[in-house]
Amino acid sequence: MSDNWNQLAVQYFHLISPTGELSEAEVHIRNMAVRDLIGRAAASLPKDNPIALSWFIDALQRDPDRLFVAQVMSVANPVPRCLLDPLLIAALLEPNPSASRAFVAPCVRSFGGPEVVTRIAALAGHPGVAEHGGVNKAMYWVP
Numbered sequence: 001m002s003d004n005w006n007q008l009a010v011q012y013f014h015l016i017s018p019t020g021e022l023s024e025a026e027v028h029i030r031n032m033a034v035r036d037l038i039g040r041a042a043a044s045l046p047k048d049n050p051i052a053l054s055w056f057i058d059a060l061q062r063d064p065d066r067l068f069v070a071q072v073m074s075v076a077n078p079v080p081r082c083l084l085d086p087l088l089i090a091a092l093l094e095p096n097p098s099a100s101r102a103f104v105a106p107c108v109r110s111f112g113g114p115e116v117v118t119r120i121a122a123l124a125g126h127p128g129v130a131e132h133g134g135v136n137k138a139m140y141w142v143p
Contacts, residue, residue, distance in 0.1 A: 005055040008041050009068040041072045048080040056083055060090045060103075070102035078110040088119050089126055091141075092134030100134075104141040113142050 015034045022030065046052030056072075059065035060083075073079050073087060084107055091103035107116050117139070124135050 005041075005059070008037065009059070009065050012037055012041075012068045012071065013064060038071050038075055042075040042077075045072065045076050045080070048082055050082045053080055053082055057086045060086045066090050067099075067102070070106070073106040074102065076106065079106045081111075084111060084115075084119060085123060088116070088123055088138065091138040092120070092123060092126060092129045093132055094134070094137065095132055097137040097140065100137045101141045104138050108142055116142050 012034065015030055015037065050057065056069050059069050070087075070090070073083065079087065087103045087107050091100040094100040094103065104116065107119075111119075120135060120138050120142070123129065129135060
């Protein structure tokens with residue numbers, strides 16, 4: 001199945017990559033194609049099974065695949081529990097404070113603010129988190 005997820009990620013990045021100037025209609029068509037692709041990916045997301053979700057767990061540690069994962073999780077409902085910590089670690093290690101929201105928001109939606117705060121506190125000692133100021137960046141997005 002990982003080949004299938006790899007293909008979907010490649011398709012996603014192909015769609016969002018700038019290819020010159022696009023007309024308003026072309027932008028609309030591209031945005032609809034991105035929305036359809038992310039929706040199909042979220043709909044075929046395996047249930048909360050770490051083995052079936054291993055591609056996502058691994059992808060959250062890779063640029064740029066982690067951005068594809070964040071987009072899929074933005075529409076997945078609920079986010080599989082086994083992805084909670086990997087998503088939060090991605091947020092904690094994200095150098096861009098605004099981009100960390102893409103990893104935190106789906107967790108808050110699925111698990112609630114208090115649980116996300118608890119998990120962030122538990123993950124604060126993960127290597128690289130302090131260097132990136134990750135706790136403050138991630139906590140900013142928890143209501």
